[in-house]
Amino acid sequence: MSQIAIDTDRCRKDLACIAVCPSGTLAAGPGGYPMEAAENRCILCGHCVAICGSGAITHSGLPAGPFLPIPRKLPTPELVDGLLLSRRSVREFKAQPVAHETLATLLDIARRAPTASNSQNLHWIVVTGRESVHALAEETVRFIRASGSHPAGIARWDTGNDFVLRGAPVVIAACTPTPYEWGRQDCAIALTYMELAATARGLGVCWAGYLTRVAALHEPLRRALAVPQGYTVHGALMLGHRKFTYPRIPPRKPLSVQWNPGQA
Ligand SMILES: Cc1cc2nc3c(=O)[nH]c(=O)nc-3n(C[C@H](O)[C@H](O)[C@H](O)COP(=O)(O)O)c2cc1C
Numbered sequence: 001m002s003q004i005a006i007d008t009d010r011c012r013k014d015l016a017c018i019a020v021c022p023s024g025t026l027a028a029g030p031g032g033y034p035m036e037a038a039e040n041r042c043i044l045c046g047h048c049v050a051i052c053g054s055g056a057i058t059h060s061g062l063p064a065g066p067f068l069p070i071p072r073k074l075p076t077p078e079l080v081d082g083l084l085l086s087r088r089s090v091r092e093f094k095a096q097p098v099a100h101e102t103l104a105t106l107l108d109i110a111r112r113a114p115t116a117s118n119s120q121n122l123h124w125i126v127v128t129g130r131e132s133v134h135a136l137a138e139e140t141v142r143f144i145r146a147s148g149s150h151p152a153g154i155a156r157w158d159t160g161n162d163f164v165l166r167g168a169p170v171v172i173a174a175c176t177p178t179p180y181e182w183g184r185q186d187c188a189i190a191l192t193y194m195e196l197a198a199t200a201r202g203l204g205v206c207w208a209g210y211l212t213r214v215a216a217l218h219e220p221l222r223r224a225l226a227v228p229q230g231y232t233v234h235g236a237l238m239l240g241h242r243k244f245t246y247p248r249i250p251p252r253k254p255l256s257v258q259w260n261p262g263q264a
Contacts, residue, residue, distance in 0.1 A: 003061040004036040004048065010056035017048035017057055043118040083200055085249050090204025091166045093240035097128065098170050102201060106172075109197045113190040116182035122190055125173040125225050125233075133171050133238070136224055137164040140211050143218040153210075164210045168238035171208060173215070175231040187234035195237060204242030212236050 004026065017034050018026045025042045029035030034048075034057075042061065049057045050067060107124055115121065127133055141157050141164060144150050153163045165171060174191050176183030195205045215221050215233040227233055 002036045002039070003042065003059055005058045005060070006033050006035065007056045007058075008033055010054045012054050012056070014053075016051045016053075020047045020051045022047065045118045083196060086246070087196065087199045087205075088246050089206040090239075090242045090244075091206050092243040093166065093168050093204060093238075094243055095130065095169070096241045098203065098240055100128075102203070103128070103170065103172070106194050106197050106201075110174075110190040110194040113186070113193040115186040115189075119180070119182070119186070121176045121180050121183070122186060123175045123228060123231055125175065125227065127171045127173075127225070128169065130167060130169050133165050133168055134162065136171060136211060136221070137162050139218070139221045139224050140164045140214045143214045143221065144210070165208060165238050166206065168206075169240040171211065171236055171238050173208075173211070173225060173227075173233045173236035175227060175233045177230055178232045183232060184234045191235045191237055198237075198239055202242070203239050205237050205239045208236040208238050 008031070011033055013032045015028060015032075015034060018028060022045060023038075023041040023043050025036060025038050026034045026048060027037035029037070036042075042059075044059075044061055044063075046059065046062050046067070049059050049062070103126060107126070110124075111120070111122070127136060141154065145154050156163050172191075172194065174187035176186060180186075191207070195207075198205045211221070212233055212235050215225060215227065215236075222233075225233065
């Protein structure tokens with residue numbers, strides 16, 4: 001059944017909707033108006049509606065919610081580059097909790113991240129409160145200790161240094177259904193959106209690699225996180241109000257790149 005309707009009184013026939021459709025769902029039809037030419041191909045990305053300057057298209061299959069206006073003034077490249085380059089992994093947090101509305105905003109931004117075929121398969125787990133977060137670190141350390149790996153980290157833990165979650169007041173983990181083949185990539189992209197949005201708000205963020213790795217191997221940690229049956233945790237962030245700010249950006253290794261491989 002057709003999900004896309006064209007208001008021919010409004011349509012300017014620029015056919016931008018056909019050009020931007022990633023799945024070839026739309027084609028030019030009678031009178032030069034776009035029409036839904038192939039059913040069951042649409043990936044529900046919303047591009048046909050979003051591109052239409054005259055508001056001539058409606059799509060009944062999209063999730064409920066408005067099409068938000070694009071800000072008239074986007075940040076300059078200098079501002080965006082400044083954010084990207086000045087982001088650091090923050091491992092020292094104030095005890096102050098992060099406001100619920102801020103976390104809700106970060107989740108809302110992260111759910112806008114691209115996903116393969118627009119599948120939007122992510123499920124989020126948010127743990128707030130230093131004690132609850134510490135309990136996750138403890139469970140992670142239990143596994144690492146029993147496995148005999150990372151003796152240096154265990155020695156630090158035993159002297160009160162939480163090398164796993166760094167005393168953060170919040171942990172946010174991203175999961176997808178286990179059989180979904182792009183889960184790792186989709187979660188990494190969404191978590192990166194979240195990391196940058198949090199950084200822009202002055203929060204400190206660090207990827208929680210130990211927690212992520214152990215959550216894949218250790219059932220008690222999965223239970224502590226209440227990971228839904230059939231889901232895999234692909235990544236997690238610790239975040240909170242940062243204790244320190246960095247006045248300098250560290251150097252990186254030289255770029256390794258091939259331009260136009262195979263060409264003389
Ligand atoms: C996938 C991933 C996992 C990471 N896991 C941890 C972790 O468990 N603990 C930690 O302190 N840092 C972790 N990091 C942070 C890296 O150590 C950090 O990104 C790197 O040292 C570069 O520093 P920068 O982020 O400040 O540029 C992780 C980073 C990534 C991308």
